[in-house]
Amino acid sequence: MNPKRDHYPEGEALHYSLNRRYRRASIWQTLFFSALVIAILSLAALLYNVIDGAFGYVAFEYKNDPSEFSAKPLDDLSKQELLDILKANLSSGAFTKLENEKPMDTRSKSVLYTLLLERLIQIDTKQTWSMTDSIFRSAKIKAEVAEKYPEAKLEFRSWLTPVFLTTPMSSKAEFAGVRTAILGSLWMVGIAILFALPIGTGAAIYLQEYASKNFLTRIIQTNINNLAGVPSIVYGMLGLAIFVRALEPFTSGSLFGVTDSNGRTILSAGLTMGTLVLPLIIINAQEAIKSVPDSLRQAAFGVGATRWQTVWHHVLPNALPGILTGSILAVSRAIGETAPLIVVGASTFISIDPDGPFSKFTALPIQIYQWTTRAQSEFHSIAAAAIIVLLILLLTLNATAILLRNRVQRKY
């Protein structure tokens, strides 16, 4: 018999040792599982908190009695009737102004209805309640409203409506929408990606495929990794100094004949965001390029390909899914950033859609931030609704990018 065998446990001792190993494993397993549970719970709490604010009872009064404008209940009015009421009661100057923005008869019924409420009847919101309160304490809320605001109507409202998505900013929470902010965010992210993706991929290709591994490239590499962790407000300062101030002729569009803006444009914001996500894109693209097997490069070199032909025909196509995944992460980061936009000069109140890179702009996080700082509770409700919009926008962009990635991924 092999003498070494005596050193290993047998029988009862083996059983005991095995049990100990399993126990230890199960402790770790429980720990990891609870980490997962905590993560899921915090995500659920976040979602609950947001949704809780975006739906619920609202008590409001009409400043002007609807019966002054229409004998019928407001909900039963047809589009033509709404149009007639607006025409009859708005001052002709105000009506012409609206007509100039967009012809009245091309607007939808719900838009006209909103105009009627906003301009003529005028709503005074007294109080709002969260969804949980509205569901579980509805009797109490009704009693409270009857006592405190005898004139007020109580309504269960979703603050997130199609109208909310399609109307621009307004100073009244009931009529404010996020269209301008959505468009601003999309423009900004678009510019950021157009700027950062080619540059980032190019830098990654150079570092991975061309640069020799020496002291200098190691310093550059370390710096790129560090830049990815620099606080975003620092990028805001950079954007302010470079894009808003130093490159003002370019970013304001005065080089291209645009006269009515300064450097605080959507272009500056997009470029700032692009700079912010550039390290992220470089690092991810480098990882993707690294993961292309060397045997493929050798195969290409072996048939007499140049470095560039190898990169262009083999390395890049095979790294593309990874590069796109990196840009998904970049977009996700850019779309949620607030601090750099405040520094670069996003407008907090703007009701004109951005129509090009030289427009003034606002973005969803800016809008949310601005609304949450207001005192009135109805603004908190629309902030919650805007957060839902932001989350949905984020998910949509991510889903698009994932679909795109899967299409690019070769089925070989």
Add this chain to the structure above:
Amino acid sequence: MENIQTPEIAIETKNLFIFYGSFAAVSEVNMKIEKQKVTAIIGPSGCGKSTLIRAFNRMNDFVPSSYVTGEILLQGQNLYGRDIDPVEVRRKIGMVFQKPNPFPKSIYENIAWGANINGFKGNMDELVEQSLRGAALWDEVKDKLKKSAYELSGGQQQRLCIARTIAIQPEIILMDEPASALDPISTLRIEELMQELKKNYTIIIVTHNMQQAARVSDYTAMMMLEKDGSRSGTVIEFSETKKIFTNPKDKRTEDYVTGRFG
């Protein structure tokens, strides 16, 4: 009358040293490799066989800090000369690697790509067919040229890699243990193919398998680490395969081929 016709030399090394940094991985190799013959390089692991064969088409250039002293002469021209473009060298000296590495493209494109980037102007369909026939693969794949090369078996993939190499019409084909990842039947097919290929090409093959060297090669180079403990490999004996296996001059070769070493 003695046959006075001197054998034609395809490629020749003169006092070749290959360094990684300050370490000479291969030292002092002098070989004359004959045209349209199969030359095998054998030897124990880590003796520099792959390093040597990769020096022939400058694949070692990709290893940082590697360099070469001495000369490798292709038709009298030093491949490591100042005005030589390594890309051109690799077109003239093709390479088949240890693990089959077809491109993640269709079978057709696998062959056409190398031709395209090298500026091939002839009939591509014809070239693809000829190359596949040359690699004894045509009958197996002629109906699925548009299919991915990854759908082929390992042996077929390796023959596709050979077809891809002969499509660019090199003068020499280097094979770095081309059958070590394949099963015995695929290995046999590659070996048979090499006998066909040597009618048109000079073949240099690195192999671990001494039976394979004995079966396929006309000449054999025996590599060993130098005895001085420098961990540097060199060719200790180079002659006809028959001689290496039946009547080696060097005691170390004899030990190795008879299985007493390595």
